[in-house]
Amino acid sequence: xxxxxxxxxxxxxxxxxxxxxxxxxxxxxxxxxxxxxxxxxxxxxxxxxxxxxxxxxxxxxxxxxxxxxxxxxxxxxxxxxxxxxxxxxxxxxxxxxxxxxxxxxxxxxxxxxxxxxxxxxxxxxxxxxxxxxxxxxxxxxxxxxxxxxxxxxxxxxxxxxxxxxxxxxxxxxxxxxxxxxxxxxxxxxxxxxxxxxxxxxxxxxxxxxxxxxxxxxxxxxxxxxxxxxxxxxxxxxxxxxxxxxxxxxxxxxxxxxxxxxxxxxxxxxxxxxxxxxxxxxxxxxxxxxxxxxxxxxxxxxxxxxxxxxxxxxxxxxxxxxxxxxxxxxxxxxxx
Ligand SMILES: [Zn+2]
Ligand SMILES: [Zn+2]
Numbered sequence: 001x002x003x004x005x006x007x008x009x010x011x012x013x014x015x016x017x018x019x020x021x022x023x024x025x026x027x028x029x030x031x032x033x034x035x036x037x038x039x040x041x042x043x044x045x046x047x048x049x050x051x052x053x054x055x056x057x058x059x060x061x062x063x064x065x066x067x068x069x070x071x072x073x074x075x076x077x078x079x080x081x082x083x084x085x086x087x088x089x090x091x092x093x094x095x096x097x098x099x100x101x102x103x104x105x106x107x108x109x110x111x112x113x114x115x116x117x118x119x120x121x122x123x124x125x126x127x128x129x130x131x132x133x134x135x136x137x138x139x140x141x142x143x144x145x146x147x148x149x150x151x152x153x154x155x156x157x158x159x160x161x162x163x164x165x166x167x168x169x170x171x172x173x174x175x176x177x178x179x180x181x182x183x184x185x186x187x188x189x190x191x192x193x194x195x196x197x198x199x200x201x202x203x204x205x206x207x208x209x210x211x212x213x214x215x216x217x218x219x220x221x222x223x224x225x226x227x228x229x230x231x232x233x234x235x236x237x238x239x240x241x242x243x244x245x246x247x248x249x250x251x252x253x254x255x256x257x258x259x260x261x262x263x264x265x266x267x268x269x270x271x272x273x274x275x276x277x278x279x280x281x282x283x284x285x286x287x288x289x290x291x292x293x294x295x296x297x298x299x300x301x302x303x304x305x306x307x308x309x310x311x312x313x314x315x316x317x318x319x320x321x322x323x324x325x326x327x328x329x330x331x332x333x334x335x
Pocket of ligand 2: 091092093094096098105106107
């Protein structure tokens, strides 16, 4: 038996004793989870039940673990390997998958929803969804590989030229990690905005970005690139207002509501709206960056909790009572 946090229905997350996964099926790998992150989409699914396709389901799609058993045909992993999980449960057979575009797979589901996830002492996944990480990394750092891949994908989709300033609205984990990635090469001004002043200050301090007030931001003819990591349609509309002609707005937040948009705004000012869904092939590069970014990533961790504290942490995060970015569930065996 093992402990697991399972979503039974909207608003109903329970920490329970459940049977451990059995021997892995061919192509699958059984993991001892070392650390897992709580994501905004976990909270969204808990609140709305929008993505519940099976219940109960062990939640959690941002996690790291240690290989403890491999199924038949798995030769790329050995017992004791430290790995991070891909969150995208892609089919591998549809035209998008065959073209290597797994994040727009026709049957895409997410780990923790279509299969059991990482809020458990043990879990299992297909070997194709695992990437080995440096075993000397703190598991809490390794568990941030998935959101780092999401941020890296948004930054790549934005494609701001070297030196071009970038405005990021929303200083949650994805906005914060995008600020960190964009500031890294230096030589670029990164502006960050968030209604939560403490979070904006934290992101600015860790990444070297500058905090701005989105409502009071003057028009700057050089500012052509922005990322929305809020999902707020009011914020998106404001970003379209402040961007100079020829710009790009990348959308990575999960939105509520509809955007009322005059298409002439995009045509006459030649502004590109770019959607960013999860990540494409950015997980391995994100894992490769973890060592260099470890010190900064650890400053984004606001709390470390045990598995039994997940339901209370959900409530705290939904109430907005956190000035930090990421809550990490550290499993007892995670050191
Ligand atoms: Zn996530
Ligand atoms: Zn597919």
